[in-house]
Amino acid sequence: MSRLPLKDGLDKTILINKFRKEGNYMLTEKENYLKILNGEIPEWIPQYNYGVLSKKVDSPINMAVRPGFLNEHRKPDGGTDIWGVRWVPTYETGNMMLPAPGEFILTDIRKWRDVIKAPDISNIDWEAMAKKDLELLNIDRSKTAIHFGTHFGYFQTVMSFMGFNEGLCAMYEEPEEVKELMNYLADFYLTIAEKLIDLYKPDIVSLTDDTASELQPFFSREMYVDMLLPLYDKHAKFGRDRGLPITMHNCGRCEDVMEDLFNIGVRGWDPAQTINDLVGIKKKFNNKLVIMGGWDGRGRLLAPDVTDEEIYESARKSINTYGPGGGYVFAGQFTGPVDDPVTIRKNAVLLDAVYELGHSFY
Amino acid sequence: MSKIDDIKSSVAAGKTKLVTGLVQEALDEGQDAQDILSAMVDAMGVVGDKFSAGEIFVPEMLVAGKAMQKGVEVLKPILSGSGAPSLGKCIIGTVAGDLHDIGKNLVALMIGSAGFDVIDLGVDVSKEKFLETINSNPDVKVVALSGLLTTTMPAMKETVEAVKNSGLTGFKVLVGGAPITPEFAASIGADAYARDAGGAAIKAKELA
Numbered sequence: 001m002s003r004l005p006l007k008d009g010l011d012k013t014i015l016i017n018k019f020r021k022e023g024n025y026m027l028t029e030k031e032n033y034l035k036i037l038n039g040e041i042p043e044w045i046p047q048y049n050y051g052v053l054s055k056k057v058d059s060p061i062n063m064a065v066r067p068g069f070l071n072e073h074r075k076p077d078g079g080t081d082i083w084g085v086r087w088v089p090t091y092e093t094g095n096m097m098l099p100a101p102g103e104f105i106l107t108d109i110r111k112w113r114d115v116i117k118a119p120d121i122s123n124i125d126w127e128a129m130a131k132k133d134l135e136l137l138n139i140d141r142s143k144t145a146i147h148f149g150t151h152f153g154y155f156q157t158v159m160s161f162m163g164f165n166e167g168l169c170a171m172y173e174e175p176e177e178v179k180e181l182m183n184y185l186a187d188f189y190l191t192i193a194e195k196l197i198d199l200y201k202p203d204i205v206s207l208t209d210d211t212a213s214e215l216q217p218f219f220s221r222e223m224y225v226d227m228l229l230p231l232y233d234k235h236a237k238f239g240r241d242r243g244l245p246i247t248m249h250n251c252g253r254c255e256d257v258m259e260d261l262f263n264i265g266v267r268g269w270d271p272a273q274t275i276n277d278l279v280g281i282k283k284k285f286n287n288k289l290v291i292m293g294g295w296d297g298r299g300r301l302l303a304p305d306v307t308d309e310e311i312y313e314s315a316r317k318s319i320n321t322y323g324p325g326g327g328y329v330f331a332g333q334f335t336g337p338v339d340d341p342v343t344i345r346k347n348a349v350l351l352d353a354v355y356e357l358g359h360s361f362y
Numbered sequence: 363m364s365k366i367d368d369i370k371s372s373v374a375a376g377k378t379k380l381v382t383g384l385v386q387e388a389l390d391e392g393q394d395a396q397d398i399l400s401a402m403v404d405a406m407g408v409v410g411d412k413f414s415a416g417e418i419f420v421p422e423m424l425v426a427g428k429a430m431q432k433g434v435e436v437l438k439p440i441l442s443g444s445g446a447p448s449l450g451k452c453i454i455g456t457v458a459g460d461l462h463d464i465g466k467n468l469v470a471l472m473i474g475s476a477g478f479d480v481i482d483l484g485v486d487v488s489k490e491k492f493l494e495t496i497n498s499n500p501d502v503k504v505v506a507l508s509g510l511l512t513t514t515m516p517a518m519k520e521t522v523e524a525v526k527n528s529g530l531t532g533f534k535v536l537v538g539g540a541p542i543t544p545e546f547a548a549s550i551g552a553d554a555y556a557r558d559a560g561g562a563a564i565k566a567k568e569l570a
């Protein structure tokens with residue numbers, strides 16, 4: 001694999017490693033990441049990740065802290081969540097979980113009050129839970145940022161109850177019922193956030209909701225602003241009140257709502273997929289809305305025999321396109337079974353390429 | 363505005379509660395059931411075009427489909443005895459390893475609304491299941507494969523290859539889904555590619 005040549009012919013990553021070995025201080029992954037989220041030019045372009053790391057990186061850039069009792073269903077063979085939805089892992093996606101097909105717990109939105117019951121949280125020892133949740137992360141907090149979110153989104157939660165067909169129809173036909181259900185969920189999750197945020201002392205408040213397909217949002221911006229944005233705003237307030245950066249995870253073509261999210265304080269967007277006009281987004285927000293993504297892993301890159309050089313070039317293209325001026329974190333990886341040697345090889349090449357190119361960029 | 367126009371606009375607007383009554387009133391006035399059905403199919407065509415253009419979104423399309431189904435239920439007893447033409451059968455499913463259903467459901471909805479009899483195999487459908495269903499439905503006109511995940515594109519390829527090499531004929535294979543491109547469709551031997559649900563209905567009609 002070729003390395004990014006510098007003008008003076010040296011390889012900067014070699015110099016960085018030498019610099020570190022000699023005991024010199026550089027920013028940690030966390031410090032560099034927070035610098036980007038605060039709108040400053042970082043020392044390097046880091047790689048946001050979902051668990052896979054380049055062997056050259058000594059600590060994850062960030063980790064999600066999760067209230068333990070909300071995530072007991074996240075087991076290797078799946079499980080049932082607090083609302084009664086059964087989740088199943090999918091081998092082809094590296095065991096990402098989806099609601100079991102066809103097993104929807106809510107078929108008529110008008111009956112949600114009979115079906116959706118928040119668990120009793122009055123006897124929870126929040127301090128003990130927070131301590132355990134943090135211990136489970138097993139990280140050095142000076143090197144790795146912690147982001148805090150309570151759930152995977154109000155839209156997605158309702159879809160997990162009803163399925164997309166009935167859920168989306170309900171949003172159109174019975175919007176008030178959907179809003180009341182979402183508000184009920186919000187009361188529950190906001191209470192938990194209130195209890196835990198100052199025990200976790202996170203570095204970032206994160207929001208999550210996948211409200212868009214590859215082609216377009218699932219529903220109109222008007223519906224988004226009416227139903228969802230006020231709830232996101234309540235979660236974002238935890239970050240605003242504490243001066244913490246706020247990030248949003250939203251897959252698909254969702255650029256139309258970025259300004260709305262920016263206005264409630266969102267400063268980072270992952271996975272910022274290339275189906276969006278990311279160049280336009282970068283131009284509009286400069287480095288005040290961090291693009292965490294910008295990598296297109298389709299086309300030739302999907303082929304099992306894609307070469308190291310082709311993968312390397314894909315990373316170079318992303319970094320050269322979105323890196324100038326700051327406001328960029330590389331995010332992307334090949335998805336596949338966890339034991340698939342092709343996926344493992346491709347990810348190793350990609351992540352090393354991002355490390356080398358990212359560390360040589362500024 | 364004529365009753366048929368009322369039906370058309372009610373379907374397009376997803377007025378599920380109105381369509382049943384309007385269709386019955388049209389029949390009572392002596393309108394031909396086939397004309398009413400054609401009007402609803404046209405309405406869904408408009409809905410598909412608007413969806414493709416980004417003017418409406420998934421909920422609007424779903425409720426329009428629901429409204430049409432309400433109308434079809436009224437017409438069914440009449441049409442089933444009249445030998446009303448169907449565009450033929452379409453077998454559809456999301457390929458093996460992929461549990462996503464929304465894209466496939468939208469395509470099934472639009473293809474059904476266009477006049478096909480849809481056999482929906484659901485999600486995570488093996489190539490064997492597709493072959494078995496084609497075998498039991500020798501009059502099938504279109505086999506539609508959906509996939510959302512890049513990781514299941516090989517399954518789509520294997521399914522198309524299995525279908526094409528099975529010796530079974532008389533139908534065309536249509537593929538689509540988020541990671542699918544026209545180039546990929548051509549490379550795996552599919553007969554056609556559709557970018558979205560509205561486009562899939564148009565393409566299926568061309569293929570039938």
